[in-house]
Amino acid sequence: MPQTQKPDFPGNDLGDQFRFWPKHNEKIYERLENKHAWLEEKRAAAQGDGKPPATQRSEVDPLENEMILNIGPQHPATHGVLRCVVKMDGETIEKSVLDIGYLHRGIEKLAEHKTYQEFMPYTDRMDYLSPYSNNVAWCLAVEKLADIEVPERAQWIRMIMSELARISSHCLWLGVGMMDAGAVSGFVWTFQEREEIYSIMDEVAGARFTVSHSRIGGVANDFSPRAIEMIRDFVDKFPDRIAGWEGLLNKNRIWVERNKGVGRVTKEEALELGLTGPNLRGSGVPYDVRRFEPYLKYDEVDFTIPVREEGDCLARYFLRLDEMKQSVRIIEQCLDRMTEGPIRSDDAKEAYPSKEEVYYSMEGMIHDFMYTDVGTVPPKGAHSYHAIEGPKGELGFYLTSDGTGRPWRVRINAPSFTNLQAMEHMLEGEMVADTVVIIGSLDPVMGEADK
Secondary structure, three states: OOOOOOOOOOOOOHOOOOOOOHHHHHHHHHHHHHHHHHHHHHHHHHOOOOOHHHHHHOOOOOOOOOEEEOOOOOOOOEEOOOEEEEEEEEEEEEEEEEEEOOOOOHHHHHOOOOOOOOOOOHHOOOOOOOHHHHHHHHHHHHHHHOOOOOOOHHHHHHHHHHHHHHHHHHHHHHHHHHHOOOOOOHHHHHHHHHHHHHHHHHHHOOOOOOOEEEEOOOOOOOOOOOHHHHHHHHHOOOOOOHHHHHHHHHOHHHHHHHHOOOOOOEHHHHHHHOOOOOHHHHOOOOOOOHOOOOOHHHHHHOOOOOOOOOOOHHHHHHHHHHHHHHHHHHHHHHHHHHHOOOOOOOOOOOOOOOOHHHOOHHHHHHHHHHHHHOOOOOOOOOEEEEEEEEOEEEEEEEEEOOOOOOOEEEEEEEEHHHHHHOOOHHHHOOEEHHHHHHHHOOOOOEEEEEE
């Protein structure tokens, strides 16, 4: 019986089907080996002092031996699927290389095959710890591209929900940070506050986690009286919760010693490495998009930009607690100043019609179908970049239009990706036991880093 001939194409041999991984690993380890390390300078300085290098000393210290260790990507302390390849001298990290991309979903290319409104649920899955902020950043970029005017009430609603998302994200950061340092009970306390915010999101948007509440031209629906009551109740009680956490941690010897002086980044290094958000402000750079390039109604409310000079993990802890206090302050002002009025643009080519129009008028139904099919159509050749101050830092979308209802090009400036640039620098010279604390202090989310 004649044998079936294998198709003639590259990789038909089973041995060639999985060639990527060995080659990828080979390049990672090659980069690790060739990387300049601080320890080499230290040893050269020791030689200059007349001391023999460690490899030539007669007394062999059992801790002075080199090994390569993979931390992640399948490890809960690496915040998802982050892989840190480190070369250690004893328990000190001599060199480090980050390997990302294990969660790659091609989200920028997906956006180029969706209408502007269709892409909204995908933004929820980027920084999935603060979905509402992602919604707002996308809407503002599209509205800038298409020159869409958003009603004032919708802007206040977006601000309130974005600040709640910031608090929610920082609560998770604090709970996970405490758990990484060994305090498991703190994780439960911070999640109790997140549960209250989830309940508010559920009341406002009809979903607890992936909300998709913003719309191009406004928001999906207005606050109910119950939602306003829940928000006011939360901001009234939350400062006492922060005070409780400060009482537990600010003078806790274990917490302070695990964070103080660890993962330090100077102001100059922070700027050179491209840090953003709380990680940048924790190193003494008072940059906040809400203040320097105001959007929504941030130029009409009073708030302080917290800044710390130390640049270590402890400074980033203090700074995020202060940011939550400022978010409460912003929300209270928004609630007091929010005016009555429409919540979406009234132009059928810019935004969805209200449900009342869709259900009770033929024109409304036609507009709903047309907007779902075609969506917003910015002018051909238009391009825009708009950024917000997300919980992790500057989150921006760059869009280019070809005159259709789908973007021609989408590029995402994700703060987690930006902040991870500093990780290698921060790890080198630290103890391997401090790795999880340093990762936690940067607060990366791989859903937006692996775009």
